Structures are given as structure tokens and as C-alpha cells.
Amino acid sequence: MEICRQDDALQISDLDPFLAELLRQIPQSASPDGAPAAEARLFSRPSAEKEICAEWKSYVEPELRRLFRAASETVADDLAQLNGNEKSLSNCTLHIPIQHADAWLNTLNQARLVIAAKYNFSDDELNDHDRSPIGSRRDLGLFQVNFYGFLQEFILREIGG
């Protein structure tokens, strides 16, 4: 896999099927549905004050849900470029318009937080970047967290100039 900046887009090329599948899974990985710990992390309490929390639940949380959903939909639309390319992924290039960079950063962060909350990774696990091989669904989750973090780092570097 190669990743680079090309004019007003970020390009991911030479995708192998495994990494392409992990990319495809970003939107669904970002969903906290059915995982209370992940839901609690994405929509954490803003204060110890009950009044603030009640107002937040009514006015702010619905807006946050809309924001996160919109970002995830933008990423899903970009990832549609990978559909139907299973047999020729080495020739497939994913173009991410630079104006979608914030949506990608947000959705990648949602996905990393949701996966980490679902598996309750320890600090040691999260800092173990050389862990291999992938022998379980938990290992795969940790790999996803690190892979999505790598993509975030690249996007941050590019938009930061």
C-alpha cells in the first residue's frame, strides 16, 4: 500500500485485499450500536452538574450524533471507489478529496475509540505497535486501531502543511 498527497487529494494505492477490507470497514467500525461502552465513550458526560448534563442530552448530543453520522457518510461515499475491485485492488487507487480530510479524521477517531472501548484495550496493548501475528478477533481489533491511527497521522501531516 502506498499513500501520498496528489494536488487536492490524498491517494491510497497498491491496496492488498486485507487492508482494502479494513478500509471498507471504517464506517461500520465507527458505529457504537450494540456496544454500551463505545456509546458511553463517544457521548461522554460533559460535567458532574446534573443540570448541564440534562441540557446537553437535549440540545448538544443530537447535534453530535448528526455530526458523527455526516462524517461517517462522507467516508462511506469515498470508499465506494473500492466496490467491485476485489480482483484488481493492486490497480485500485482511493482518492480522498482534501476537503474530506476532517470527515476522515473524525470517522477514523470514532472507529478507533469504538473498537478500543469494545475490547477494553489496556494502555500497554495500545502502545504495543509491534504486536504480531493476528491470532484472534481482539488482535485484529488492535491492528485496526493502529492502522487507522497511521492513516490519521498521515492526514494530519498533510493538512498541517
Added chain:
Amino acid sequence: MITFFMSAVSAVQLEKGSTSTVEAPAREKETRGEEELDVPWQVVVHNDPVNLMSYVTMVFQRVFGYPREKAELHMLEVHHKGRSILWSGVREPAEFYVQQLHGYLLLATLEKVV
């Protein structure tokens, strides 16, 4: 994103009887007294080992307009001490900052200064 948050904040401000020129709906009772408004509040960001250090730094720069060096100092304080006070002042701007930080998925809280 700014537009989005401004709409969320204006909804909250109308509920609290701000001085906006938009006519507020009839109110049954005051929700907050003057004394309470004077209590200083602080915006606190808490450590989360999942969020990248570079991402947290970028968020501090964007939300608070801090230069990179100051944003990094706060990020490192969060990382090493578990929390950092990013801003102190009256409640409504503090709420606005916390909303923005949650939009970036940071663990942020609004606390009364004791």
C-alpha cells in the same frame, strides 16, 4: 463544523435567555441567577490513550486558537498528568468550548472553579 456548533450553541443560549436579537419564546421561569453566572468555570481535557498526541494538539490549536507550542504543552500535560485546564471564565463560552471538544471526540468536561 463551526456552523453546526453555532446552531447548537444558539439553541442553548435562547433557552437560557441570552441577549440575542432573535425574539426568545415566552419563558416560564428563569433558569439561572446572576450569582451563578458569575461563578468561574474551567474547561478540562482528560487523558484518553486512544487519541493521538498529534490529533489532540491539532484540536487545541483549532478550538482555542493556541500556537502549536502552547497546544503541545497542554497536550503533554494531559498525557502525563491525566488532565489539563484549557480555559477558564464565564459559563457560556466554556460550554461552547466543551461542545467543540466533544465534536472532536476528546474527553472534555466543564467544571466549577473551586
